[in-house]
Every structure is written in C-alpha cells, then in structure tokens.
Amino acid sequence: MSQAPLVLVDGSSYLYRAFHALPPLTTSKGLPTGAVKGVLNMLKSLRKQYPDSPFAVVFDAKGGTFRDDMYAEYKANRPSMPDDMRVQIEPLHQSVIALGFPLLCVEGVEADDVIGTLARSSAAANRPVVISTGDKDMAQLVDGHITLVNTMTGSAMDIEGVKEKFGVAPEQIIDYLALMGDSSDNIPGVPGIGPKTASGLLVGVNGGIKELYEQLDIVPTLPIRGAKTLPAKLEEHREMAFLSYQLATIKCDVPLDVGLDDLHLIEPDREKLLELYSLLEFKSWIDEVQRDAKRVELKAAPAAEEVAEAVPAAPVETAYTTILDQATFDLWLKKLNEAKLFAFDTETTGIDAHQAQLVGVSFAVQPHEAAYIPLTHSYIGAPEQLDRDTVLLALKPLLEDPSKLKVGQHAKFDMNILANCAIGGDPAQGITVRGIAYDTMLESYVLNSTATRHDMDSLAKKYLDHDTVSFQDIAGKGAKQLTFDQIALEQAGPYAAEDADVTLRLHQELFAQLTAIPSLASVLTDIEMPLVPVLARIERQGALVDAQLLGVQSIELGNKMVELERQAFEIAGEEFNLGSPKQLGAILYEKLGLPVLKKTGKGQASTAEEVLAKLAEDDYPLPKVLMQYRSMSKLKSTYTDRLPEQINPRTGRIHTSYHQAVAATGRLSSSDPNLQNIPVRTAEGRRIRQAFVAPKGYKLLAADYSQIELRIMAHLSKDEGLMNAFRHNLDVHTATAAEVFKVELGEVTSDQRRSAKAINFGLIYGMGAQKLGKDIGVDTKTAKAYIDVYFARYPGVREYMERTRGQAADQGYVETFFGRRLYLPDINSNKPQERAAAERTAINAPMQGTAADIIKKAMVLVDNWLTDSGLDAKVILQVHDELVLEVREDLVAEVSEKIREHMSAAANLDVPLLVEVGVGDNWDEAH
Secondary structure: OOOOOEEEEEHHHHHHHHHHHOOOOEOOOOOEOHHHHHHHHHHHHHHHHOOOOOEEEEOOOOOOEHHHHHOOOOOOOOOOOOHHHHHHHHHHHHHHHHOOOOEEOOOEOOHHHHHHHHHHHHHHOOOOEEEEOOOHHHHHHOOOOEEEEEOOOOEEEOHHHHHHHHOOOHHHHHHHHHHHOEOOOOEOOOOOOOHHHHHHHHHHHOOOHHHHHHOHHHHHHOOOOOHHHHHHHHHHOHHHHHHHHHHHOOOOOOOOOOOHHHOOOOOOOHHHHHHHHHHHOOHHHHHHHHHHHHHHHHOOOOOOOOOOOOOOOOOOOOEEEEOOOHHHHHHHHHHHHHOOEEEEEEEEOOOOOOOOOEEEEEEEEEOOEEEEEEOOOOOOOOOOOOOHHHHHHHHHHHHHOOOOEEEEOOHHHHHHHHHOOOHHHOOOOOOOOOOEEEEHHHHHHHHOOOOOOOOHHHHHHHHHOOOOOOHHHHHOOHHHOOOHHHOOHHHHHHHHHHHHHHHHHHHHHHHHHHHOOHHHHHHHHHHHHHHHHHHHHHHHHOEOEOHHHHHHHHHHHHHHHHHHHHHHHHHHOOOOOOOOHHHHHHHHHHHOOOOOOOEOOOOOEOOOHHHHHHHHHOOOHHHHHHHHHHHHHHHHHHHHOOHHHHEOOOOOOEOOEEEOOOOOOOOOEEEOOOOOOOOOOOHHHHHHHHOEEOOOOEEEEEEEEOOHHHHHHHHHHOOHHHHHHHHOOOOHHHHHHHHHHOOOHHHOOHHHHHHHHHHHHHHHOOOOHHHHHHHHOOOHHHHHHHHHHHHHHOHHHHHHHHHHHHHHHHHOEEEOOOOOEEEOOOOOOOOHHHHHHHHHHHHHHHHHHHHHHHHHHHHHHHHHHHHHHOOOEEEEEEEOOEEEEEEEHHHHHHHHHHHHHHHHOOOOOOOOOOEEEEEEOEHHHHO
C-alpha cells in the first residue's frame, strides 16, 4: 500500500486569500472573523481528503527575513496588513492548534522556506508530498515526489502541470521569476520582460539565467517579440536579474526543531475549540464540536475508532461528457431525476433571450461531473446529434417539475430561452422551467453587491480560484467570432459542461456563506429568487409601442435640434460642430471666455455634461442651449429612432431585459431598451411614454408608490413629526414647508412647497446647504438656516443620520428594512472626500434599498394574485417604484383595487404605504 503523503499547508497564503475573497464577517461585538472561517474550512476539507497523512500548517513569523537584508526594497510595495486581518491571526493560530494540526512559525525566514525544507527532506526519504498553496513561487519545488494542490479548486500541479501553466520546467521557475520579477513581492526582475518572453528565453537557451547570460549572442535569433533589443536590456539589468534569482529562491535548508515524525495530527482540543468558536460566534461549528464530543462519550469501547468519511485521497479531476447517443442521455436523465438538486445551463446563438436560438443544454449533479447535450451544432463535419425535439420533450417534465430543485447562473436568461424554444416549430410550445431554487449570480449579489462582478467567470475566480474557459477562447473575437452552433464539439462540450459544473460548485460555496447570515439568506430566498420567474414572464410579455408615433416624434426632435443648433451658432458668432469637444472648447473658453471649471486628464478644459450643467445654472446662454441640444439628441438616438428597431418581429412588442444584480442598493435596472431613464419631467420625455400603448380592448394601468423613500425615512428615523404627517395623510411637502417657514398649513405657497420638497429629498441624498441654496434660489446662509430649522422640527431624522453614520463606520455596512446589506469599503477612508461620499451612501442606501425590496415583494404578490385569479391582466413594465399593467377594459376597476391592496401589503412599516393608480390608453395617460 502506498505511503500517505506529507501535507504542507501554506497558511499565510490562504489567510490573505480568505481575507480578500470572503465577505467581511464580524461578530456581534465587531470582531472580524471571515478570514479565520475561510482558512479553517479549507483545513477541515484537507483533513477529510488526507485522513492518514502527517500535516504541517506553516505561517510567516513576525519581523523581517534574510531577504530584507539582501534587498531593502523586498516587499516594500505591499500595503501594511489591514487591522481587520491582523486581529484574526491570533485566533486563527489558536484554532489551528486546537483542531490538532501542527503549526510552524520560524523567525528569520518565510513560510515558503519552511515548507521547502520539509518538502525536500520528505522527498529525499522517498515520501510523497502535497503542498496546499495558491502561490506560484512554490512551483519551483515540484518534482517526482512533490505536487502542488489548490484546495479551493481541487486542482493539482505536477511536473507536466508546471510546464503547461508556465511554459518552463519546475527547475527553471526560479530563473523564470528572476527574469519577469514578481510585483507582489517587489522582486524587480528585468524591466519589460513578461511571462511569455521569460519562458521563451529559457526554452531558447535550454537552461537558466546563468546559461542565458553566457549565450546572449543567440537571443536575437530566438522567436520572441523584440528579441533584437533584449541582449542590451538583459546586460543592463544583469546584476538585478541575479539578485532577483536569489530573492525568488526558496531556502530548503532551514534549521528546524521538528522532524517529519513530529508532524502527526492529534485529537482536537474540544474544550478549547468551544471557547474559540464561542468568541468567534461560529454557531454551527459549536454544535458540531458538541455532537462530536457526544459521539466520543457514547463509544462502547476505547478500541472503536471513528470511521472517516469516504473521500478521494487525491484532488478530484473533472469528468465532462458530451452526450451524442440515446443510452448516455437516458443514463443522465435518470441521474437528474434522482438528484436532490442539479445545475443547468443553456448554450445559444446569441445573448438576446427573445431572439437567440437554443444550441444545447448542460447539467451537473455533483461537483466536477457534468454533461453537455448538443442539439443544433451545424458546422461542416459536425457529428450526428440527438434529435432536438425528442430531447426537449424528454427534459420537459423534469424542467417543469417544481419539486425537482435546480440552480442556475443568471437562470432568468435560460428560462426565457427554454420558454421560447418552439418544440416542433410551434412558438407556443416551450418549456416553462419551474423549481429554480437558487441562482449563483443572485447569491453573490446578495452576499456582497459591491465585492465583485457577478458573472460566472468573475465568481469562479473569486470564490473557487478557478479560471474558466472564456467564450472568446473558443469562439474568437470581433467580427469573426463564431456563434455557438459553429463551435466544434471538442471545444464546445467541455466549455458548456464547465458552466454547469462551476454553477453547482459556486452554489455550494456561496449558499454556505449566506446561511451564516440569516438575514441575507432570507433576502435571497424571500425576495430575489421568487422574483426571477416574475421578471422572466414580464420580459416575455413585452410592451406594445406605436412605431408610427415614434417616427413623428423623431422628426419633431430633429427639427428642434436644427433650431437649437442655429441658436448656438448665433450665440457663438460662427458655425461649429456641436459634437466636437475640441471645437466646443475653443468657442466656450477661448472665444466667449467662460470660466474653466474642470480639466481633462490631458489638461484641456472639459466640455463634459456636468460641466455644461454647472455653467448653464450660472445663466450662460450657450451652455443652456447645448444642454437642451444634448437632451434632444439623446432622446432621439436612444428612444424615438431606436425603439422601432427593437420591436421583436415574432411578437410585435418590445422586450426589455431586467437586471437584478447591477445596482448596489438592490434596485432593478433595465437594458435593450433602458426604460428606467425616459425623462418624465420634460414634455419630450412624456411624449415618448405616449408611444407605449394598450392594444384594442385593453387599458394601461400604472400603479406607483407615493413618496416611498420619505415614508421609509419616517419609519427608520421614528421621527414623530414625519410619522404623524403620513399617518394623517397630509401632504408631507406642505407639512414640511409649514414647519420650516413657520406658517399654517393652509397658508403654504407653491414656492414654499417646492422648496420644502427640495429639502425633504435633498437631505436624504446628502445634499449640503450650498447645493440646496442653488436649487431653491436662496443664498447658502439662508439654505443652512432652513436645514437647521428642518432638523429642529424633525430631530429624529438627524438622530437617524448620526446613528447610521456611526453604525456604518463600526460594522462596515448598512442594512435595509429586510436585512439586505450594502458594504461601504470607504466608510473609514483616510481621504475626507471618499469618507463623506460613503457616509452619504450610508444614509441613503437603507431607504433606496428598502424601496427596491418593497417593489420586488410587491411584484411577486401581484404576480401570484394574477396567476391565481386567472384575470386577463399582465404586468408589462417595472420602472423605479411603478408597475405598469395591461388590463382588459372591463376588469380595470377590480384590478385597480387589488393592485393597491397587494402593493400596500408588501411591507409593514410604521406609516402606511400609499399607492396611486392611473389608467389610460397609453403610459403617459396612465401615469
């Protein structure tokens, strides 16, 4: 029987990775714990994989090392360790020891050197070694006995793996690092030499940097970009290259107080673990230790040993299958029906869910095992594939069964593709996917909306440390990019199977983190996941638009632009290109002498929109005209010209796409077309809404929350004045005006109400006295006096703001009414401007986020009611705090009443939620 490998864990590497990869978890007392949990999870996994192995968990010791003596700048560019990481080191070390792992910290050297010494010693004794690390420097240690594993991905790297990844053999890795340098450790290398050049040089001379410098004369002949200039560059930096070689070399002869025989696992110290887990508030692990202790007590005899879990003794390799025969398909169909949860993904001819065609489907039922079913690959030489309709009809009962739980990555897209798959060529015959229990895009978004992008490639890298095969890798780029049906199955199969596999693995990682924060798990399961099928239905329903009316509006906008252009020429005294920043800058700043408010990165006076807006506010005529011109141009190009082109030829409607995982606060956004940005305050914007029409026999019904963010502010601040205004159904802006201007309610003028409205909304968005003064036409001193009076009349609002700033600074995030978190990385920034922006966000985000959660819950309630009632009414649009429905004329009164009822019930605040409903033949009339 082969000898169990020595397992050496690069603790310092995993500490940094866990700290930066995981959400900033904290205890109720504010102690950071995320990195501790991440590293301990990894160690527990390793212990299960290698139950019979000796172990060492190695960390860097405090203080400098011999490399600092060699090169004073070594690691000098690294920022100092964050305080939130530093405070986790001691509890992590104690937890590692309490778990029974040998822990090593040796002064004067790095963890790499201790690992290298132990690895070489073990290999010399013919014992296999597994080094668990994510550090590329360790590749220099790989040989016939030593293998690297990445515990987060389950991938392994042997000699061939090193060659494949770096292009050089393990014995050349030090030379490779010496040439290209290492920015993370501030190893200088040779300037201008990157990975490809470094590997090309070493392969070309068949050796290391010693051989390279002995053969500089052959370098110009090597097939390397810029080879002719390399000898001079190498000669110039010869000394630095050899110094870099010394810095990159792992020291493998460190004197150690322990030998291989000392590195055995011991029984966990359960009493110490309970103490540590209580401090760190790892509640599920406390239960685990207590259950484990109970099992030990109940063992009948001392000789009865605990049975280890059956796990592979080596990193798991992927098993991806491309299904081309009925027998394999039947086998996988059986697996899917028996699985408690499976991941699925579709491959298509494009990214528009309402135009793209289905090419194939992939599935995964357990990590690292997945299959792809190609259906319509049509390139020359493509193998025969299973009949598309036969496969879809076989999958339909499984995919439509709500009890068969499924996980996807951006599953709404796959749901729409399958709903539109037209089995047998019939557009009405699709697959209505049910049972989508989880979506990894949404799991990541709810866990931390600002930590990363939420696409699969980004998530795989962040949470699994796995580099996925990108679409461009197999399809190419630009105009010559292939559609998926033209990609050879040798490439398409593994790519598609990986999508399903990674989705399943991401779910296991992300949902485990979410369940550690119950409020976030609730946001996912109670708000985001129920919304997925609702949005899919709204997108498929689409909205009817009057293309002819849009054409008329486009002509009118064009005429107005011509008139505005004429006015601009008249003010400037000459003709110029309104779209040219250079010509516009010359007119504004050189000819007209307007003040330069901002410069571009190249030092030129800026003509950006925010600059023109400020100049327009100061009554400069040309910027005013230019702002009007740009507004008209944007409406024309984005809406009146573009919307008719976006009408789906199959449905005759426009189908926007809603995005749940974009806005940090939880708000939905839309694209293709973006319906959130149609201006409602201008006549031109309202006219565009007139083109969204009801079909014959129907009406459009628009239901909108009234002053929802102010109502949420009243609830969160518990300010009696604000709450009373809403409870007594007063106009809150009039009520505020009466307080600020010290007049009776009935005496408030329209100007005073307008100013009060600016104050109400301005303060919750963090507006200062100067900006408020500009908005309402008073000087800064007067505006500040208004603000002071406002806070005196509504003291609860000021207290809420101060309390929220403090909480955000203490815990690093704020929460909505439903527990959604928004992390604020700049809340304790040393830069006042960044910190002030984060504080403004901290105050506003709970209101914006709560409003977003409320409209989402309302959409689910309304959709459930419409589905259950069977009434001829459908939601066709969602914009900010508004829902737009298409309702049969005779049902308008009934639907209006029920919509108010369900939307008002979406949240139980201390003040009522008021819903205003309008009806019309088009969106503008209804709103």
